[in-house]
Amino acid sequence: MKGIWVVAVTMLALAQASQAADATFTMKIMTPETALKAAQAAIKKCRDGGFQVAVAVVDRMGVVQVLLRDRYAGAHTPRMARAKAWTAASFRTNTGELADATQAGRPQSGVRQLPGVAAVAGGMLVEASGSTLGAIGVSGAPGGREDEACAVAGIAAIRDDLDF
Secondary structure (H helix, E strand, C coil), X not given: CHHHHXXXXXXXXXXXXXXXXXXXXXXXXXXXXXXXXXXXXHHHHHHHCCCCCEEEEEECCCCEEEEEECCCCCCCHHHHHHHHHHHHHHHCCCHHHHHHHCCCCCCCHHHHHCCCCCCCCCEEEEEECXXXXXXXXXXXXXXXXXXXXXXXXXXXXXXHXXXX
């Protein structure tokens, strides 16, 4: 019994030492100017394709940094763009992939029932050097594939700014 107690105390001491070493952390997030540049590029791509959309860019925690709505985009598009961006950031996956993984009958299907989740294509992670910096969501094109293409254009516009 005494041996078990010593092992438990030793493990507790190691866990506390590990926690003390990890009491803080540093992370990188996009500047508002970078988020705006991405949103503007995404809107331009969609506009050039004849689509009126809204674009949301969120930080890695899912907090909105930029939200733009083109002049004729539907009233629902800002909320959906934000939901797509938040979902991508929250689940650390592009929403098109999440849509496939959460289809009815699949083990992760319950994710769709969580408030605020948008399991439809158009939300993309913004990453650089192996770190998630945030996400971009686009809503208003005729389908998720088109929304996603505009999000990709937004990310491409800031790629050189992000690589570190």
